[in-house]
Amino acid sequence: MSKAKDRTVYKRDDGTWVNKRNDSHRASSTHTTQRAAEAAAREMLKNQGGGELTTKGVNGQIRSKDTIARPDPNPPKDKEH
Secondary structure, X not given: OOOOOOEEEEEOOOOOEEEEEOOOOOOOEEEXXXXXXXXXXXXXXXXXXXXXXXXXXXXXXXXXXXXXXXXXXXXXXXXXX
């Protein structure tokens, strides 16, 4: 089950690639390439605090899923490694 802030990148019938938030009816952004749409989706997920990015291929099947997390502002100070 997808959460509201998760995003999906897919190709429209007109050939544009769409970056869309899963709980939205409209696209957040459209792009000419899949790479540009994925980059925009990753940046938006980082800014909103993380989430899951689902990328669909040209045929509409899921190509990949990636969890995007905001960088930890206080990472552990591991002195052993």
